[in-house]
Each structure stands twice: as structure tokens, then as C-alpha cells.
Amino acid sequence: MRKKTLFVGSLLILCIMMALSLGRYSLSFKEVLEVIMGTSKESLHYTVVYGMRLPRIMLVLLCGSGLALAGHTYQVVFRNPLVSPDVLGVSAGCSFGAAFAMVFLGGGLMAIGGMSFLCGIVVVSLTMLLARRMRNKTLGLVLWGIVTSSIASSGLMLIKYGADPYKQLPAIEFWLMGGFYQASWQQVGAIGLIFSIAIVSLYLLRWKLKVMMLGDEAAHVLGVNVKAVRYGALSVATFLVAIIISLVGLVSWIGLIAPHLAKLYTKKEDLSCMTMAMVLGSLVLLIADTCARTLFPAELPISILTSFMGAILLAIILLQSKQ
Template identity: 35%
Template structure:
């Protein structure tokens, strides 16, 4: 059964010979190790660079000094910059990046479409609308996560309803429905923004919508960690079932899996992770689309490897983007701008490479 589950995104791929199994099993493990090492290196670099530079060796000593009795060789100002200013931001970038990358990997596997993501399906736009409504009332914290979650779920329900209304429930209709729903919720976000007070409410709403980790603190780390970690744990525990689900509903049902129930569980987790990310960082697009494809280029299409690898690479990717946002210019750039600059050209290339699979299969 293992070999038949190895290619959920391209189920028509020919089965590989067993003689090649050993090196291919080692390759994902090596890739996971490299992604983890990359995350550590990028995180240490993010803690070290900025307007006040801290030597990387002192960064490591400060971190290790929290659990080991090391002699203090660092200055008090260095400790404050690392532990109180930059560490919450790096932790938040790790959590949000891992969550967004995981949502992209899951939606692409569930819909068996390489162009699917929480952004393309309108979930991010729905979550941003729910979050803006909460911000308009002046309430934040956990309520912001709840509002963003309800908005994301509402968008997802509408998209699935549009797809079910069309005979055959085409996967292409899900993408098109997501585009329409995303545009609708973006329009409602614009309307709420228009009605907001231009002096007290509008600046915070606009800054939040552009995506930023500038206001990171340990309380926001906890707010993001709860929904993303809980939903991520559920998704990772079910990652082997994604391989079966990607084979088609009939094959999945014959193996004892209820496809509709499994999709409901997975997509609810996607909505919750998206809501947690949007609530603390605003709308950061393209991460869920770009990162899973980069992972598949390295480790293949087995979701048992793709999902954890996407978490690691997504975390490192967003830490890198956030570090660039606060260091490339004197004024901090919103994360949404940088991720769009990188993600949009990648999406165009992806469309060109998959145009026959997208349009030919539904002609």
C-alpha cells in the first residue's frame, strides 16, 4: 500500500522500483534535517541583526543561559534587545509561517490542485473581514481570533456551497468560487475601512491588513500558538490519510475513510490556523502557495513528509521575510508587500506550468 500512496498530487505517476526505495527514504529525512537547520540559522541571524547588532555567539549564549548556568558575557542592553524585543517577533514569525505553509499544503492535497491555498480559496479574505469587524469595536486579543475564525469559516462554507451547486463539483469551480468569495469579502473589508474613524480606528486597521509583526509580544505569541498548534497537531496526525484522500473519494471510502468528514475536519483546521495567523499578523499572502511547492521540489509529494517539511520551511521563510522587512530600509515594510512581490511571479510560473492540467481536465 505504501508505494501506491506516494504521489497524492499526481496519482497517475508510474510506480517507482523498489530498488530505489532506500535512497528515496533517506532523502526526505535529510531534507527535514536541512530545513530544521536552516530555521535555526535564520532565527539566530534574525535575533542578531537590526539597528542594534548583537554578535551571533552572544545571541546563542543568551538563549542557552535561560536553561544553563552560563557566565554572563553579554551586556544588559543586548539581553533586552534579544529577549524582550526580537525573540517574541521571531517566535511569532515561526508560528505564523509554519501555520500558513501548513494550510497551503493541506488545501492543495485535499483539493488535489497545486494552485489551492487559503488565500485562493477566500479564507484569508473572510478571516480579515471578521478581524476588521472586531477591530472596529475596539476589542482585541482572543476575540480577534474568534472573529477571524468565524469569517474564515463563513468564506469556506460559501466556496464549498458554490462548488456543490455545479454538477460534478469541479475542482476548478472551487478555485473560481474562492476568487469570487475573496473579492466579495475584500469589498466588505473596504467598506468597513471606509466607515472607520480616520483618526482613531483607520490607522490600526490599515496597518493590520497589510501584514506586520512589528507589535509582537509574548501575549500575541500565545494567542497565535493555541489555534495554530492545536489545529496543526490534528492535521499532522492525519497526514497519512491525506495520501488516501488524494486518491479519490471512491478509493478512500473503500479503505474505510469518510471523505466528506475528513475534508470537513481538515478544512476546519485550515480555517482555524488561518484565523490565528491573521489575528496576530494581519493578511500575509502567498506563503501557503509558495512554500509547499518548494518543499515538493525537494522531498516529493508524499504528504507524510510534505506537511512537516512545509512547517519547517514556512517558519524559516517568514522569519527571513520579516528580517528583511525591518532591515532593508529605514522604514519597516509590511510583510504582505514582500510576500506578494515574491509570490505573484511564482504563481504566474505555476499557472503556465499547470495550464493543461487545470483547463484540459475540465474542458
């Protein structure tokens, strides 16, 4: 296990160095190391590395880890490998909020991010509130998540129908495909804070979540408050996903595919591969973002590449699976 972790960690470091080097203004590994060590005499190199590429790379790594962490948590709580972080409606709610801000609130970054986050949390809160009335809480969360997601998606389509087809509609569609082109140290700090809180919270719940993997009845017998742990873990994971989406737009597939890659790589099915899932989520998203900003004359929205890469990786997993 240590060799596997060391290999993936080394690969991630290599990809970070490549991401710092590649771009419209390319740098060699030596020049990047000189900037990091503080021995470079070129001020432009400092600007490129610390002012442009490093905050973007840090944001990508945090978002990849956060989405993978949330996806793994969802799959453990629902005991379903096909569950993704948007099952409770957070993606649909955030998308509706962003579109609403673009059409009715002027489309500023603060307005888009704030409304996206607020609507995402509202939709998920409504899902959890309605699901509490059902006997099967897990099934209730999934079904009510479908209902609230559909309502939010209908609202999004209504806003798009009434939006200005020359300015507002393209902006909405572009946001829905996600991107890190506006990365800043402020965004890194915001997501880093929430990510740290999420890791600590889920770490404190790790043994109770592991017991819940045996089933609700077994967890009750062993003294676990299943309802509190389930809603607590889902709330933390959803809050993390909502803040990520509100800042960078929709980033598809990472929360679904990273836990599968971790299970396939570690040959384990429990919570012990959560760290590996976060590292692989960062690695996949970093590769996708580097390709998005370097392979084409114009930068591609990130979800175009993550959807393609996710589908290919999932196909490989299915071909290698015996079940």
C-alpha cells in the same frame, strides 16, 4: 532525504541566529550565545533578545509553519497545486472583521483580533454549509468560496469608503498588509496551542488524506469517509489560518509557495513532504520578516516582501518545471 532535512534545519538555525543579531541594536553571534547560555552580564542584551526579538522570531516561525501546513492540506484535499488557504474566504472574512472593529468598535487590539477571527470563521462556515448542497463537494467549496469572499470583500470596500480617511482608512490598509511589530509571548502561546492541535489532528488523518489523493471513488472503496475527512481537515487548517490572520494581519503567498518549494526540493508529491513544507514556510517568512525590519529606516509590512519573494520563487519553480 536526511541530508536535505539536515541542510534546511541548519539553514533555519543560522537564520534564527542572524535574526537575533540584526536590528537597530545589533548584537554579535557571541553576544547572542552568551545571552542564550545565561553568561551575559549585559541586562540590555537580555531585554533585546528575550523581550523583543525572540518572541517575534518564535511568532514568525509558528505563523510560517502554520500557513505552510494549511496550504499543503488545502492542496492535498482539493488535489490542486494552485489552491491557497484563503480559497474558502477566510482572508476576506478576517479582513472585513478587522476593518469593522477599527471603524465601529474603537480599534483596540482585542476588538480587532476577536472580530477578525469571528468573521473569518463565519465566512468559512457559510461556505462549507452552502457547498454541502452540491453533488461535487470539492467544486462546490471552491465556487461558494468565491461567492462568500466576494461578499466579504464588498463589505470591506464599503467600510473603507465610509472610514475616516485620515485615521481609520490608513489603519485598515496597514493591517491588511500584515506585520509582526506587535509580537508578544501571549501571541506565541495562542498560535502555538492552535498549531499543536492542528498538527496532531492532521497527523491522525494523514493516511486517510493520502488515500483521498487517489480520488474520492477509490477512497470510498477503501473505506474512507471522504466527506468527514475533507471537512475535518479543511476545518482544522482554516481555524489555524484564521487565528494567524486575526493576530498578525494578512501574510500572503506563504501558504501557496511553501508546499511547492517542498515538493521541488524533496522530489515528492504526497504528504511525506508536509514537514519540509512547514520548515521552508518558517524559513521564507523569517527571512522576509528580518529584511522587513532591518533593510529600511521604517519597518515594512510583511506582505510587501512575501509577495515579492513568493512571485520570484514561483517564477523559478515554473522555469524549472517540465510540465
